[in-house]
Amino acid sequence: MSDGMAPPTGGARKGDGRMAGVNGGRRRPDAGRVRSRSRNALRRAPQGLLAGTFAVGLVAAGTVFGAGTASAETALIFGGARGPGIPWDQITNRVGRGYYPNANRHIVEYPAGMVYGRLPDKLWPGNDISTESVGDSVDIGARNLKNALQGTPGQTVVVGNSEGALVLSEALARLSQDPGARAPEGVSFTLFGPPQSVTPFSHSVLSTLTPGTYVPLIDYTVRGPVESQYDTTLVVGEYDFIADFPDRPDNFLALANSLVALEYLHTETSYSTREDVPPQNIFVTVNSKGATQTAYFLPTKLLPLTRPLRDLGVPNELVDQLDGVVRPMVDAGYSRNDYPGAPATGIDPVARANVEDWLRQAGTGLSELPQQTPASQPTIKLSQTDQANIEKAAQGIKLSPTDQANMDNAAQQVKNLFPGIG
Numbered sequence: 001m002s003d004g005m006a007p008p009t010g011g012a013r014k015g016d017g018r019m020a021g022v023n024g025g026r027r028r029p030d031a032g033r034v035r036s037r038s039r040n041a042l043r044r045a046p047q048g049l050l051a052g053t054f055a056v057g058l059v060a061a062g063t064v065f066g067a068g069t070a071s072a073e074t075a076l077i078f079g080g081a082r083g084p085g086i087p088w089d090q091i092t093n094r095v096g097r098g099y100y101p102n103a104n105r106h107i108v109e110y111p112a113g114m115v116y117g118r119l120p121d122k123l124w125p126g127n128d129i130s131t132e133s134v135g136d137s138v139d140i141g142a143r144n145l146k147n148a149l150q151g152t153p154g155q156t157v158v159v160g161n162s163e164g165a166l167v168l169s170e171a172l173a174r175l176s177q178d179p180g181a182r183a184p185e186g187v188s189f190t191l192f193g194p195p196q197s198v199t200p201f202s203h204s205v206l207s208t209l210t211p212g213t214y215v216p217l218i219d220y221t222v223r224g225p226v227e228s229q230y231d232t233t234l235v236v237g238e239y240d241f242i243a244d245f246p247d248r249p250d251n252f253l254a255l256a257n258s259l260v261a262l263e264y265l266h267t268e269t270s271y272s273t274r275e276d277v278p279p280q281n282i283f284v285t286v287n288s289k290g291a292t293q294t295a296y297f298l299p300t301k302l303l304p305l306t307r308p309l310r311d312l313g314v315p316n317e318l319v320d321q322l323d324g325v326v327r328p329m330v331d332a333g334y335s336r337n338d339y340p341g342a343p344a345t346g347i348d349p350v351a352r353a354n355v356e357d358w359l360r361q362a363g364t365g366l367s368e369l370p371q372q373t374p375a376s377q378p379t380i381k382l383s384q385t386d387q388a389n390i391e392k393a394a395q396g397i398k399l400s401p402t403d404q405a406n407m408d409n410a411a412q413q414v415k416n417l418f419p420g421i422g
Contacts, residue, residue: 254333
């Protein structure tokens with residue numbers, strides 16, 4: 001799938017399978033420079049990418065995303081799923097503030113149904129936790145979005161988080177075919193943690209499905225990408241199960257890590273700022289309609305898989321060392337890490353010794369449990385990709401630089417650390 005492809009969108013029940021045009025893009029080289037593509041592209045580019053060397057006159061000419069005109073800007077906010085016990089209003093009020101701190105904010109109502117939708121009605125009639133399905137919620141939300149957009153004058157940014165981002169995707173698809181849609185000048189869309197999108201850095205969970213696939217659990221039909229006339233920003237948090245699904249799902253360590261990330265960073269991505277994203281993690285493309293798509297890939301400092309250990313009080317220095325062992329194996333679940341010249345992620349001998357000592361100390365607390373014989377000890381199965389690379393290394397077959405860094409180094413050391421792995 002091309003890097004220049006617009007974000008995929010979904011339909012409530014019947015997908016139309018539309019595919020976007022393909023346009024190339026370039027990674028942003030630094031915080032103060034964007035490569036010139038065309039006068040139209042420069043005119044429409046996000047102000048957040050025009051800081052520094054661009055003239056004030058260009059910024060005033062009509063940029064959409066930045067804070068320079070935020071005082072006169074209205075933000076229409078679509079929150080994520082709203083379920084029992086979720087402080088939905090409180091969470092939604094924080095969405096996108098880091099990107100549009102001075103905008104006049106208006107939360108747009110829609111059902112925001114939970115993933116399980118009306119399934120509880122079939123299991124426990126008379127329950128009070130059932131909601132609209134995701135598909136129905138997205139359909140209603142897209143209609144509400146169009147009405148809100150038509151009724152909002154001046155600079156307007158539409159912001160969605162999680163399921164709210166799916167509403168934006170559906171609305172973008174409909175508006176791209178609507179001759180009565182509001183003109184694109186002065187309008188932009190920002191999607192945090194989008195469930196269905198493809199960027200140069202990531203693939204979301206729904207984008208792994210073929211367009212036209214109906215997902216019964218959420219009453220939703222997957223669509224193909226749609227080329228929009230509106231400038232669009234996608235903000236994706238690293239390892240997020242929803243927006244950054246492992247494209248090698250046979251790597252079960254990466255899959256488990258992404259599931260844990262749902263708890264720790266899916267919603268928090270919408271609380272971030274542009275300053276949290278390094279320049280090399282920003283990518284701008286321009287489509288045939290002259291609209292920009294800007295992808296922000298938010299790095300995750302702490303590995304989600306080991307965050308529970310920190311919450312339980314395990315010293316950070318020990319968890320950091322454990323992360324150094326596990327993270328390369330998790331990263332192998334994402335093809336974006338397969339590039340020549342990848343730095344080796346070797347484990348410092350002292351750090352490994354400390355991890356071994358910590359594991360031995362943790363094991364003393366289990367001394368009273370029945371001891372298993374070596375033949376019955378559980379083993380951990382590596383992914384097919386990782387196992388194949390380790391076997392190649394054992395046979396003396398030359399591996400790619402990334403495989404050498406991620407597998408021959410980290411995986412072999414983990415095998416030494418945990419003899420049961422194999």
